[in-house]
Amino acid sequence: QITLKESGPTLVKPTQTLTLTCTFSGFSLTTSGVGVGWIRQPPGEALEWLGVIYWNDDGFYSPSLKTRLTITKDSSKNQVVLTMTNMDPTDTGTYYCAHTTAITSGDYWGQGIRVTVSS
């Protein structure tokens, strides 16, 4: 079955760079049409899409955040890495990774990792 799990720091300081890793199983990021996306959710607020990377290395980002985001993949390790620069307290929230295809976007999600930005 498909599973995903986010890992990384749960506390970062303002201006630092956040690096999160999504480790998955049950699918391959070399399969045509498959991607892994990142979504975040501030406490008590709505979901916000950050970006996605596909099997062919195509990456797409939220227009409002694209200057701060980089998503890369290591298909041999079944991992996708999210890097977000210049973190701010408003970036506090739960960060999720999700399996996606062109048909069923977001059909499997990780449990999320809570990230707090504070000095």
Place this chain on the structure above:
Amino acid sequence: DIVMTQSPDSLAVSLGERATINCKSSQSVLYSSDNKDYLAWFQQKPGQPPKLLIYWASARESGVPDRFSGSGSGTDFTLTISSLQAEDVAVYYCLQYYTLWTFGQGTKVEVK
């Protein structure tokens, strides 16, 4: 950017009654080459990740109870829970995946 607007922000429905949530996109999410609307619905319960309910506007994800249904095309969509159960209390989100992804702001469903 496509903006997704849900209504209402919250609703309270008696158990066994119908719940209806609307979602409007700022531009069409209907892909002409396959005649599919790239619109999904998610359910999120407290402390849990979102769960995919509906994709392509009306296709029910495997394992989702048939009391959940999606309808609409182009820019206007509806999620209907035909007979609300206690376990359906949650926040529901629409998502367009026609161009990048955009979520709606969410609709909280409670029991009256």
